[in-house]
Amino acid sequence: MNIDNISSASLIEFKGTPCLQIENQTASALISLFGGHLISYVPKNVNAELIWLSDKAIFNQEKALRGGTPICWPWFADLGKGENLPAHGFVRTQMWQISDISESADANNIQSTTVELTPNTLGLFNVPQSLSLKLSITIAKQCELSLETTNNSDEDVEITQALHTYFKVSDISQTSIAGITTDYYDKVTNTHNNKLSLPYHIEGETDRIHPREASTNEQIITLSGIDGFKIDIAQSGHDSVIVWNPGAEKSTTMADMEDLGYQTMLCIEAGNTQSTTIAPKTSFTLKQRFSAKKEYNYGDL
Numbered sequence: 001m002n003i004d005n006i007s008s009a010s011l012i013e014f015k016g017t018p019c020l021q022i023e024n025q026t027a028s029a030l031i032s033l034f035g036g037h038l039i040s041y042v043p044k045n046v047n048a049e050l051i052w053l054s055d056k057a058i059f060n061q062e063k064a065l066r067g068g069t070p071i072c073w074p075w076f077a078d079l080g081k082g083e084n085l086p087a088h089g090f091v092r093t094q095m096w097q098i099s100d101i102s103e104s105a106d107a108n109n110i111q112s113t114t115v116e117l118t119p120n121t122l123g124l125f126n127v128p129q130s131l132s133l134k135l136s137i138t139i140a141k142q143c144e145l146s147l148e149t150t151n152n153s154d155e156d157v158e159i160t161q162a163l164h165t166y167f168k169v170s171d172i173s174q175t176s177i178a179g180i181t182t183d184y185y186d187k188v189t190n191t192h193n194n195k196l197s198l199p200y201h202i203e204g205e206t207d208r209i210h211p212r213e214a215s216t217n218e219q220i221i222t223l224s225g226i227d228g229f230k231i232d233i234a235q236s237g238h239d240s241v242i243v244w245n246p247g248a249e250k251s252t253t254m255a256d257m258e259d260l261g262y263q264t265m266l267c268i269e270a271g272n273t274q275s276t277t278i279a280p281k282t283s284f285t286l287k288q289r290f291s292a293k294k295e296y297n298y299g300d301l
């Protein structure tokens with residue numbers, strides 16, 4: 001698609017991979033067309049990177065990128081039906097194309113840029129061809145990712161999925177998470193109904209699936225303890241929040257992660273880990289939106 005008339009967007013190569021760079025009045029961002037994968041988001045109000053990308057991420061257009069927002073679809077982790085399926089589905093490891101891009105301004109004339117992306121190939125691994133997928137990313141004071149699955153067939157289709165965002169934190173041992181309170185399934189110990197001790201801090205390898213908070217349409221999760229600002233994450237359409245940090249030992253076994261990489265990242269994922277049924281001729285949307293706000297000390301006032 002021709003993006004020449006969109007002044008806030010340009011196509012560039014980053015580490016040999018085609019990417020869409022967005023720079024507008026409120027933020028800048030980088031989206032890899034391999035994976036339809038957000039790899040950078042810098043809102044101007046804090047002028048800091050919110051997204052963690054591994055220095056050792058492998059940009060060979062085959063392996064999923066370590067960091068950013070991998071799109072896990074049409075299954076999360078190993079929940080695909082069948083033998084020898086790739087973890088987290090097959091769209092994070094293929095090229096996507098830009099299907100639409102637009103700029104708009106709100107009532108205060110604050111600019112935003114929205115890009116729509118679609119994966120090049122669907123219907124792999126016996127997944128029905130009749131499913132279609134569209135990712136919209138809006139870059140503004142907030143970054144919004146919206147993943148819409150449409151079932152064009154005459155039968156129900158079941159999927160699992162996740163927007164698997166790696167947030168950049170200054171020091172994982174000082175980071176706290178608010179807005180998640182539910183008992184969790186611990187993937188590290190394979191145990192259910194674990195009680196959370198609050199405040200929520202990460203201590204060692206963490207791989208948890210929390211059912212979403214029942215009483216909210218949109219679940220708001222706040223990360224604090226980051227140098228000078230907080231990150232607010234709003235999620236909807238999800239049934240679970242996945243919290244993942246590989247911890248010290250596992251980091252050293254991962255080829256695309258620095259040994260100390262775990263100290264500056266935290267995955268907060270909007271997911272559907274229970275089977276989600278999409279009725280014929282309907283669409284289902286999973287969303288995650290995030291922004292940063294400055295934290296003031298009394299001394300600053």
Ligand SMILES: O=P(O)(O)OC[C@H]1O[C@@H](O)[C@H](O)[C@@H](O)[C@@H]1O
Pocket residue numbers: 064077087088164187207208242244269
């Ligand atoms: O290494 P991958 O396939 O990108 O997955 C990273 C992690 O993704 C998380 O969503 C899973 O809960 C973890 O179990 C997994 O280790």
